[in-house]
Amino acid sequence: MSSQSWRVGEKEHEYLKAVLENGFPGSSSVSFTGRLEKLFAEKFDSKYAISFANGTATLHAALAAAGVGAGDEVIVPPLTMSSTSFAVLHCGAIPVFADIDPETFLMSAKSVKERVTQKTKAIMPVALYGLCPDMDAINAIAKKHKLAVIEDDAQCFLGKYKGKVAGTLGDMASFSFQNSKHLTCGEGGMVTTSNLDYAEFIRRFSSLGYGNVSAAPGKSKINKSDIVNPNFARHVSLGYNYRLSELCSAFLFAQLERLEMFVEWRKKCAAGFAEAVKGVSWLKPQKTPPECENSYWAYAVKLDTPDVKWVDFYDKFMELGGDGFYGAWRLTYTEPYFSKIIPDKHAHCPVAEVTQPYLMQFKTNYGSEADIKRQAETLQKTIRHFDK
Template identity: 55%
Template sequence: MKKIERVTELEKQYVMEVLDGEFSSKTSYKMVTRLEKEFAKKMHRKYAIAMVNGTATLHMALEAAGVGIGDEVICPPLTMSSSSLCVLQANAIPVFADVDNDTFLITADNIEKKITSKTKAIITVSLYGLSPDMDPIMEIAHKHGLKVIEDDAQCFLAKYKGRLVGTLGDMASFSFQSSKHMTAGEGGIVVTDDDELALKLRRYSGLGYGSIGLEKGRITKDDIQDPNYERHVILGWNYRPTDLVGAVALAQLERLDELVEMRKIAARHFLNAIKGCNWLRAQKVNDTDEHSYWAFCVVLDTNKVNWYEFRKKFMEFGGDGIYSAWKLSYMEPAFKNMNFLGREKLINNKYEYDYNKVKCPIAEYLQPRMLQFKTDYWDEADAMKQAEILKQTIDYFDKR
């Protein structure tokens, strides 16, 4: 029976190194710099640029890709809405493409149907820890001259056709938010192999400082003590993370393999629990791919059992609870009512885009039927107990 700690002495050691430095300019940002170098190496990419969270990373990736006013970005509706809110933050227009019924992921065919002369980029989401079918998506992107940004917030160390997820698009964004495979409470990072994109990511997330470079994430005393120093060469955002975030994330990165493996162990117990049940359907994983199971998700046949009734019985038997899938992004009040802090003028006046008319029928079918089970059990015995409760719940409704 496997058991690990979510936070160990290593995280505490690195945090104390930062605190012992008393945030001196001589020591500050060293942990973030170490994190960036090690994360790039781990993800087999040339560059990694850390930021305050996994929404800022997506926003900066869009800005680096040249997305701006009036441009369209294609993204899936079945995910946490940061994947489309970031498009609005870049003053662009989210365009929603439907997902696959079996994998729950955005597909090349649905993306191609949404491409127009205004399309500038595609955001793919590796939902629950599984990558979309990226080869045909990249082919379409190259054909139309579009940048592809992987949103891998829920997907660490998964594989697509034997290749590491995060190495497939032009850029890939990861999150260190508290529920993710590795965490610093918050934080995020973008990886890329492109020198130009990396420099833009660095400068745009660092207040547009001219002295920031590919390997330099912050300005120095020599810079700011020069009265002729010209700080800002371009508009930028202050999205840089703290060294405390860098310290915790670095320690978690060094432990990432075991952190991911614990979630996969939990998922295997859940998969065993649903074997033989024809009214619960798990996310399809192709033989060539590896799932990293940020969560374990199944689709419920609601003709057999009501969603709320299933959750209630699961919890009565001692289950930790069941999360629903997110409301489809275009069905959220912000989109339906166009509450975009003035950005609606860019959409209404110019393109007359109405999110009340958007239809993604497969996503709309899946979302109210999805049962999402947590996999962040650091003691395998806890995961086994939850899987047994799931099996008990299935047996109850089978016998009813």
């Protein structure tokens, strides 16, 4: 049994079986996709939730809905998975990198303000590791300059900012269901918004520009009566086939029913690691400001001493029986492809540059007290080794 099998319950099997037994009858069947979107919208306090094949396509669609196109600029953080910036490029626009806050590791509103130009069209804050950035400050900048705000909440499920759930803080928000996320179906994504125009655009964008789809739950396909008509005109705009499959929706619906439980386990794991690093002056965990609730996709810690190398810490953690941790992604603008195309003036984030190499991302997807205890104790032993 793999250590991740706890994430798959009886309902996942039951709903998948229902899809298989139904035999993919066509577009008019009652769908798990519809049930999934309805429940997601409810749980994330949004009027609309539109499912996607992944959490990169979601960003592409949300940016397109905001009218982002060739030559526009979109402000993004450099410390994130590169999909955030790829989606900007998919629209023909230019990612402009704002620096991060040294304590929260999140895009700093002060830096965002400095990056706004006549060409800026949108801001895409990332709720990195499960923590929302300072959204009031970011929204104020957006309002002043008439910019769209798209939350990249791929890593943030039920994280909160001033009591509001992530997904309701900007104009639109994007979630991912890739393997490592709080909820998964292998690959998948969701956009939330409470704006009908955005929602209708996003649905059409994800569904090959079909004219008769809608933002309503599951309404991503053409009716049977229309399909059979040889004169039926389908495509009213440019679209992609970004839809989530019914099998993935069924699996994900079962996961979504247990969302709160998955988030609680993440928080318990984080609490175990937090206890282990408490009082250690040379380890700086991601700071969660009092107005935020971190949903802990990962427990991130900065190694803040010249005396211990990242790789030595990693090796010792493994040697002592740890389950491993991840380094942070290279800053997006330093990735080979991006460094070729991003002008130097858009790629200078000194705080991110002295933070990224020293970050350790501890996994929080353990589903037993014993596993959590083991990882936290191993971290403690590793710390003691270097503290000597």
